[in-house]
Amino acid sequence: MGASRKNELAQLGEAALEQLRGPVLSEVRRKIARWRDPRARALRQRKRVKRTATASAAGAGVFGAGAVTSASAPVLWEWGGSVGFFLQDVTTFGLGGLAVIGGATAVGAGVKYRRLKRTPLPEAPPEPVALPASGSAARAPMQRLRDAEQSLHGALQQLTSAGAGSAAADARGTADSAAAELRRGAERLVAVEAAIPHAPAGERAALRSDVERLRQELDEGVDGYGALVAAAGRAVAASGASEQKHLLQDATDRLAGLADGLRELFGPERRE
Incomplete structure (x- = not known):
């Protein structure tokens, strides 16, 4: 078997492994990202506090009912004489104390839950997107875009916390639109x-010339996206909210403006 044939088989094997690993690794990345996501952590905290409030309230009700029953039914303790009535006092006091503790815990958890509900949830980070195959000319710009999206998400979170929420929301929407157009361009390049x-x-x-042209357009588009990331970083470093905005x-x-240009280049309405 010649060297060229061996290389061809090796490339086919690598491509097959890429296809097998790709969906699995993408799903693992998504699960890890969802677990680490501040929004998901905030939701989990809400659920934990709500469960604590519910369980504590239920426990307080059960112990309170037991204390009332113990105190109002002396016939249950008459069998033991003075010892029985002593046990009644101990039981009533113990159950009542547990009911008070459970009630206090429920109230505290309820107050915390209401506070958490009033606190706005952080924006969800962008979902990890599968990259084109390693041999594709579209892979490098799409890798840059994915990394830039993560950086922009962190910067916009900082700006939202600093009071530039409206500007951050506008930037996020525009960035999402531009990223969608860039990924549409990458799909065309791969095709x-x-x-x-x-052929x-x-x-x-x-066709190779078309690939080079599409790659250049992708690189320019990702550079434009990166300019927004850089501006968001400068805004985070700025001292005042007005300057940040x-x-x-x-x-x-x-x-x-770049997103509109990308839409003309990569949008479905374009005719070659």
Whole structure:
């Protein structure tokens, strides 16, 4: 078996492993991201506090009912004479004390739960997105885009906490739109790459030229997205909320223009 044949088989094996690992690894990444997500942690905390309040209230009710029953039914203790009535006092006091503790715990947990409910939940981070195959020209820009999305999410969270919530929300919406257009462009690039091996020899050069053009457009688009990430970082470092909003809004407007351009390039309405 020649070296070229061995290389071809190795490439096929790597591609098969990539397909097998890809969905599994993507799901693992999603689960880890969901577990670490501050929004998910806040929701889990709410659930824990609510369970504590419910269980404590139920326990207080049960112990309180037991204390009332013990105190109001002396016939249950007459069999023991003075010892029985002593046990009645101990039981009533013990159950009543447990009811008070349970009630206090329930009240405290209820107050905490209401406070948590009033606290706005953090924005959910972007879902980890599967990347194109390792040999694709679209993989590197899509890797950059995915990393940039995570960085932007952290910066916008900081700005929201600092009082620039409206500007952060505008930036987030524009960034999501631009990212969707970039991923649509990556899908087109991958489709062109897949057509090259099946095209007549005389047409493959033109298809490769299309791949290079699409890759350049993707790189430029990701650079534009990165400009918003940089502006968000500068806004986080800025001292005043007004300056933060100005920096972020200016970059958002520029990215909105870029998103419109990407939509013209990669959108379904375009005709080649």
